[in-house]
Amino acid sequence: MGEHAHKRYVLDPTDLPFAILLEPNGGAPKVHVTRRAVTGDARIAGSLAALLGMVHGAYDGDALFFSRDLMVEGDTGAALALRNAVDDAELDLSQEAARLSGPLARPLQKIFALAEQRTGVSLSRPEETTAW
Known part of the structure; x- marks a missing residue:
């Protein structure tokens, strides 16, 4: 993730009452699930189905973004670095x-x-x- 390895990412499944704060911490990741509003360097929001589909490679992140099924706010370079890291990991x-x-x-x-x-x-x- 290069320069983005210490950024804070908010993953926001818009159809659920919580958000996930992901902090890669340069290889020592921390994950927090919270019902409170949380801020980060980048926020990626969409339905749970869209987010999971993108993680598993079933859906194309660019197509989700351009169809407005996925919203990216904040540091888009960091969001792209996270997406590339997830794609490379083949989770x-x-x-x-x-x-x-x-x-x-x-x-x-x-x-x-x-x-x-x-x-x-x-x-x-x-x-x-x-x-x-």
Whole structure:
């Protein structure tokens, strides 16, 4: 994240009653969830579905921004650095949660898959397909 590694990022799922403050701290990240108004260097706001879809690579961040499904305020360079870092990390939140859940991993993965199917919200990274 270069010069933006110590910025404060507000992730604001507009359809939920809380915001997430992300502080990368140069590799020692801190995450705070709060119901109070929180400020940061950059604010990225959109529906939970849009934010999770972007994290998992199911939705294009530029398309979400230009369709106004995603709003970026403050330091747009910092927001872009965060987006690039998330893209490079190829995060899969359902796999991360399953990895941390020990013997509950398999049932948890099934719950995530069912929830994703029922809600249409991207809870995992789409499977890569190889074009021949």
